[in-house]
Amino acid sequence: MPSTLMGTLFASPSSMLARSGCSQTLHPCPLIAMNPTRREFLAGAAAAGLAPYLPARPVAAPAPFTFVFMSDTHVGLKGNLVQNEAMLAEIGALKPDFVINGGDVTDYGWSGEYANYRALIAPHERANIPFHHLAGNHDVRWSPLGPKAYREGTGDPMFTSFDHKGCHFVLLDSTVPLSHYGHFEAKMLRWLARDLEKTGPKMPVFVFTHHWVGKDGIMVDNEVALLEILKPYNVVHIFNGHGHSDLLWTWDGIANTMNKGLYQGSWMRVDIDPVAGTAGIARRAGEPTLDAAKPQPLWTGSLKGGAKEMLTPERARLHRIDNGPWVEGAPVLASTVAGPHRVSLKTGTEYARAKGFEIPTDRKTTVLASRKLKGGVMSHLRLDGDRVLVSQMGGAVLCADAETLRPIWEATTGDYCHSSPEVCGDLVVVGSADGKMYAFDRKSGKE
Ligand SMILES: [Fe+2]
Structure with missing residues (x-):
């Protein structure tokens, strides 16, 4: 930064602070005060819709x-x-x-x-x-x-x-x-x-x-x-x-x-x-x-806008696809699965996310199984062998077949449940908004 600019911005705090106070907050005021000052009269007249008839005032710099x-x-x-x-x-x-x-x-x-x-x-x-x-x-x-x-x-x-x-x-x-x-x-x-x-x-x-x-x-x-x-x-x-x-x-x-x-x-x-x-x-x-x-x-x-200096792929030192690891040089696409992706660029303190790209596929994604739950899901699903565990905002914890999502057992906690279930030995443990931890039998779901 040029030293003169630095001086303008930082060396004269008193001049920078010279101002007339906050202007973004409007407070209601009476239309016409008793014995109004000129300022009160003008404010009241403007609020009453008389502004077009008032003398023009110079706009403050x-x-x-x-x-x-x-x-x-x-x-x-x-x-x-x-x-x-x-x-x-x-x-x-x-x-x-x-x-x-x-x-x-x-x-x-x-x-x-x-x-x-x-x-x-x-x-x-x-x-x-x-x-x-x-x-x-x-x-x-x-x-x-x-x-x-x-x-x-x-x-x-x-x-x-x-x-x-x-x-x-x-x-x-x-x-x-x-x-x-x-x-x-x-x-x-x-x-x-x-x-x-x-x-x-x-x-x-x-x-x-x-x-x-x-x-x-x-x-x-x-x-x-x-x-x-x-x-x-x-x-x-x-x-x-x-x-x-x-x-x-x-x-x-x-x-x-x-x-x-x-x-x-x-x-x-x-x-x-x-x-x-x-x-x-x-x-x-x-x-x-x-x-x-x-x-x-x-x-x-x-403050004047104009073109901003963009980080280009050529200038970037590191690249990353989606949330993958940062790699030196050009990104490697070979192992990237089909579908939409984004490349991020980084060098020092500059960061950019380039426009997305799509790797085409002739395979169609289809939903193999779905199951309506008793509440929204705000936690991680937990895979337990061939079973999947999910807690729900309604308070329930469901254990289902991981392939078909067929329910195996379902247990209930005392309030909404947004913690991920954990498998601890023979138990499934979860926290609940009622302030309690619950342990259920891993096989049967009994509390
Ligand atoms: Fe914080």
Whole structure:
């Protein structure tokens, strides 16, 4: 990065912080106040539909602003309130336009944890710093009511977007209730496609997701569906949570970052300069101490869009087919089974998933056997010789013939059952949401 640009972005924090406050949140106000000021009169008249008759005002030049991204506060994890509080004190001192918490706000999604979290951020909200949130797997995975508790605990919807000083911010929901892994629901992706269509291809877009995207160790099974929606737009940066690591990488040319948890001493300051057309990120990393640490310059990018530098197969050092092992050089297709596949490319911190390809077959896939169960399946099936074991959300555990799926025995637990059955000697053992472990006779299914 040129030193002059570095100076613009990071050496003059006071000038970067000069701003008039948050503009993305609208608060209702009375139409005409008693003895109104000029500002109150204009606001009331505009709300009353008189805007076309008011004198034109000069449009304010877009001003530089700062926001903060932090993640994985995990309030409830033993002893981390003090560390989170120290980090929030540093963030509050910056007086950012707003703060985005990238998810895992709490450790177990309990209402008491949300109350403790709200107490932590309350002094900063009173200082007019708005906080926005994403849900994380820890917020929703321990109870079917996790998403409801998250919405009530944070006051935020599961996914949303807003405009702020000429930039568009998209906060995604990657969570799956009762699950560690991520998925982007079709309903949200349809909303996102409409949302970005309205935003247009020029406005700078910042995307936030709890489960990471675009790097090794795939965490969201349909991340490519997100990429296909984002690609036509001016996506400047994707902020990720979940991995508790300080990382920087690119995904098909889009820059991505991830922080450690806030309580682990990591957060990012993002400086946007609409006039210069630049975005800069500085990361605060290290032990969470009560002595304010200065964020260090990490990344700069352009707000103006344009062609992104793509990772090409020729430049890639490693290739991988689907979720197979990374191999040096060109991917080996010889042992790949017929059907649709994708090749991933990697070199250093760059990562790309090339377009899919299909190995044709003249064999048709046919369903050999199927069986209706008493509830959904949220766990792994367990093969036990010529038998297969499956637990179901209705609470039942079924043992069936692995070839025909003919039931051999079925047993019931006291509540929904989303743990995979384990074979332990002569027993089949499984956990249930009633807080109990159940052991069934491997042959008969008797408890
Ligand atoms: Fe986390």
